[in-house]
Amino acid sequence: MSFGKADEKTRDLEILALEYMDALFNFAMRMSGNREDAEDLVQDTYLKMHRFLHTFEEGSNLKAWLFKILRNTFINKYRKKMREPQEINDNNEEFSLYDRITADKDEYDPLNKSSFNVEEFLEDDVKYALDNLPLAFREIVCYSDLEGLSYEEISEVIGCPIGTVKSRLFRSRRLLQKFLWSYAKKKGYLKGKKGDIE
Amino acid sequence: MTCKEANERIYEYLDCELGKDIYSEIKIHLDLCRKCCNKFEFEQSLKKVIRDKSQTYKISETVRQRIVKQLTEVHGERSGIKQQTGESNGTKRHKVIQLFAKRPAYLIAAAVIPFLVSGLAVYFAFFRPTPPSPIIREVAECHDQHIHDMGVFDFVSPDRNGMSRKFNELRNFNFAVAVPEPNEYETRLLGCKDCYLAGRKSVHVELEKRMNMRFSLEIIDGSEMNINNLKKEFSGGRAYHFGRHKDYNVLLWKDGNTLYALTSEAQKKELIHVADETMQMRRFRDFQPFFPKEK
Numbered sequence: 001m002s003f004g005k006a007d008e009k010t011r012d013l014e015i016l017a018l019e020y021m022d023a024l025f026n027f028a029m030r031m032s033g034n035r036e037d038a039e040d041l042v043q044d045t046y047l048k049m050h051r052f053l054h055t056f057e058e059g060s061n062l063k064a065w066l067f068k069i070l071r072n073t074f075i076n077k078y079r080k081k082m083r084e085p086q087e088i089n090d091n092n093e094e095f096s097l098y099d100r101i102t103a104d105k106d107e108y109d110p111l112n113k114s115s116f117n118v119e120e121f122l123e124d125d126v127k128y129a130l131d132n133l134p135l136a137f138r139e140i141v142c143y144s145d146l147e148g149l150s151y152e153e154i155s156e157v158i159g160c161p162i163g164t165v166k167s168r169l170f171r172s173r174r175l176l177q178k179f180l181w182s183y184a185k186k187k188g189y190l191k192g193k194k195g196d197i198e
Numbered sequence: 199m200t201c202k203e204a205n206e207r208i209y210e211y212l213d214c215e216l217g218k219d220i221y222s223e224i225k226i227h228l229d230l231c232r233k234c235c236n237k238f239e240f241e242q243s244l245k246k247v248i249r250d251k252s253q254t255y256k257i258s259e260t261v262r263q264r265i266v267k268q269l270t271e272v273h274g275e276r277s278g279i280k281q282q283t284g285e286s287n288g289t290k291r292h293k294v295i296q297l298f299a300k301r302p303a304y305l306i307a308a309a310v311i312p313f314l315v316s317g318l319a320v321y322f323a324f325f326r327p328t329p330p331s332p333i334i335r336e337v338a339e340c341h342d343q344h345i346h347d348m349g350v351f352d353f354v355s356p357d358r359n360g361m362s363r364k365f366n367e368l369r370n371f372n373f374a375v376a377v378p379e380p381n382e383y384e385t386r387l388l389g390c391k392d393c394y395l396a397g398r399k400s401v402h403v404e405l406e407k408r409m410n411m412r413f414s415l416e417i418i419d420g421s422e423m424n425i426n427n428l429k430k431e432f433s434g435g436r437a438y439h440f441g442r443h444k445d446y447n448v449l450l451w452k453d454g455n456t457l458y459a460l461t462s463e464a465q466k467k468e469l470i471h472v473a474d475e476t477m478q479m480r481r482f483r484d485f486q487p488f489f490p491k492e493k
Contacts, residue, residue, distance in 0.1 A: 042261070
């Protein structure tokens with residue numbers, strides 16, 4: 001089958017876009033939490049991409065564009081989920097895992113094996129902490145830490161100015177650290193602190 | 199740079215979102231400040247842990263294949279439509295083409311109907327047989343009558359002398375009654391008689407061409423007759439009008455107020471030939487037929 005010049009171009013873009021399937025699926029998994037929904041989301045994303053590829057501006061970020069489509073698809077499909085209360089005790093903005101760990105010490109010494117090492121966190125711990133984040137926070141951590149999108153790309157995906165991205169990312173990380181902290185205490189990674197759990 | 203300033207930009211630093219200048223400023227501060235350095239390192243390693251230890255999910259191969267297949271199919275469909283409709287891919291046009299593709303009979307009908315309609319239009323405009331006009335019918339009937347009672351000509355009343363004088367004049371022409379003597383003309387006069395045509399008195403002249411082809415020439419007072427709506431053909435600078443009835447061809451022409459009607463089984467071409475021959479003779483043109491007045 002022969003394609004026209006324009007068709008060839010879109011075909012090339014599509015082939016490029018297929019490279020991001022795993023990343024998109026990963027993100028969809030994290031947002032929806034189950035395989036079936038995530039697969040549907042990714043499939044819908046690619047069909048929508050095909051339909052709107054003519055609106056894609058050449059030279060702009062394909063990956064960010066795909067994430068934006070996926071995000072909008074997710075929001076449309078799970079609007080209810082997205083509307084869950086996002087404001088989880090915002091008073092802990094200043095929570096810092098590092099500060100807590102070093103609270104009873106003069107200094108944190110990464111070389112000192114006796115003190116807490118972040119490497120001790122297991123996959124489950126991270127998953128638990130991530131899954132407990134409200135969706136709005138979870139997505140931004142995913143974009144930044146997991147998918148490695150730049151602030152500019154994130155602002156493109158979620159349609160917010162970069163300042164908002166920065167502050168939301170900051171709050172998300174602090175909240176994530178809080179979950180990790182409580183998890184670590186529960187599990188006893190942090191010695192002698194078991195009783196601290198709220 | 200103070201520790202506070204550095205800490206405010208800790209994530210931007212770790213996410214590599216800072217400009218060159220401020221990045222190196224913080225780096226210098228971190229080299230100098232052990233406390234900040236530790237904190238930055240802690241956050242750096244935490245970030246790494248989150249990335250490394252968060253489970254990565256892989257899409258199943260079947261779903262991947264399904265998506266790739268779907269995209270290819272959608273592509274095929276779209277280029278298919280493009281090929282069918284050319285540049286414009288309006289859905290309406292597409293539907294029309296689909297209809298024809300489904301029922302080829304429609305396509306044939308769509309191709310044939312215009313031809314059929316225009317053919318019929320041409321037939322009715324130019325070739326439809328027009329019923330002969332009343333004058334043609336009468337002339338043909340008259341010829342039909344006379345052709346069966348051969349030789350009964352009287353040269354006509356009420357003024358027989360005048361009539362024979364006229365006839366003697368006629369004799370000087372080609373179709374003179376002098377039957378025995380052959381002459382240079384093909385046509386000869388058989389006889390002449392008083393007649394009625396279309397409710398008027400007329401002169402009936404019977405002519406014969408070689409091969410016993412008989413012609414009737416009616417000479418009528420055509421002052422009130424209009425024959426212009428009959429078929430017309432020009433020959434020898436004269437407008438001849440045609441008609442056909444009962445297998446006889448009828449040729450009509452007008453000369454002044456006199457209407458001549460030549461009738462025969464012969465072809466139209468031959469009729470014209472005879473008519474031309476008779477009209478060629480100048481003196482014949484001076485001959486004014488005698489129309490006896492009704493009592």
